[in-house]
Amino acid sequence: MDFDLAYLMAQGPALMRGLWLTVQVSLISIVLSVLVGLLGAAVRVLEVPVLDRVVAAYVEFIRNTPMLAQLFFIFYGLPGIGLKLSLFWSGVLCLTLWAGAYQIENLRGGLATVGKGLREASYALGLTPWRFFHLVAAPLAIRVALPAMLNTAISLLKNSSYLQAIGLAELTYVAIDRISMDFRTLEMFAAICVIYLALVLVLSFLASRLEFRLNAPFRH
């Protein structure tokens, strides 16, 4: 048994830099993917002509192709048509598009629980379909969809490790980079697993606080 804690401590600063990049890319992508989810779900539920087909096709494409292929397409493929993004923003775009598709489906499920009665009541008050969506339907749907949306956010966070494949120096990249020099596989992989676990636990905790606050109107 040869677990070199001193070695791991010495890698602390490098791991922290990777961790910081992982946190940045993940948080930005989580926020953007929820926005994609809300917009996409609105388009589907309000049956916006043409656009709802586009959204449906987008969801099918993302769900039925590997994320790594999507990532390579964005980073290596898009420059072929003149769209060259930085490493960081390629990563954000990939994670946002990937998780956005799942958030659309999560929110569609939540929206299905919002009754026809509330839609009629909103329209009867003169509210437009869009106002019904963002003032009534979406706030209610998010409450129902929150557990599924958290799952998607957790998957996004973990899938950010794929970004090492294009050379973004996030947490997993740092670990592999060090291993290629020092061959300390046990220490480095153990370290990043613990860090990912901690990140997911923090995310879950934040989501549970949000869920508690959102459900205040339903506790009597």
Next chain:
Amino acid sequence: MSAEPLISLRGLEKRFGAFQALHGIDLDVEAGSVVVLIGPSGSGKSTLIRCINGLVRPDAGSLSVAGRSVDLGDEGAWQRLRTEIGMVFQDYALFPHLTVLRNMTLAPMRRLGLSRAEAEAQARALLARVGLAHKAEDFPGALSGGQQQRVAIVRALAMRPKAILFDEPTSALDPETIVDVLDVMRGLARDGTTMVVVTHEMGFAREVADRVVFMAEGAIVEEGPPDALFGAPLHARTQAFLSLLRPTSEALHA
């Protein structure tokens, strides 16, 4: 004042697939009057009042409100019309994630352009009118069915509508709270609110209605003042319907 009716329907038709829900409905509602629609389930009462504010789009016929004819195919026209005609539903349909106060200020702020302070002052005054001023900060789930329905009524009033449509407003309530809701509706009628009410409360219809309309199979069978329609119905279909109801209809006459 003009003698022209506030709401006027002519030759209104509605189909759902192969099912003809409404056959050539003609109906006038005078400003300040209470028109009560009665009839068996499936007779088209709820469809008819939904055609008045476009929640159900009529297929043919004409509708005019306050002398303006409504373009049946224009969603924008329906949306404008709905700010002028309120509606109260059987299941209250309050927004469960918003407080009572927010339920009542949402549309007036968005559609009438009231400031938050104006909308809240109006909402509190209306809540006081139905004895629910102390519930302003509560969420709908904390209220009884009768209280929720009273909030739904004043939520509609907060839009300062020309008329209010009621779709079986007491059908989901227990007998004790029905009285509270009917009292509020009586008060509205006394104040001259134009109302079109679908209900099975025959006591209420007899007492408050200026005109009772009996529907069956998607058509108006007969209509008239409550004394005439309840006291001496002309059609066999009306007589049959009323004879079934009579044993219970007087029970809740307040």
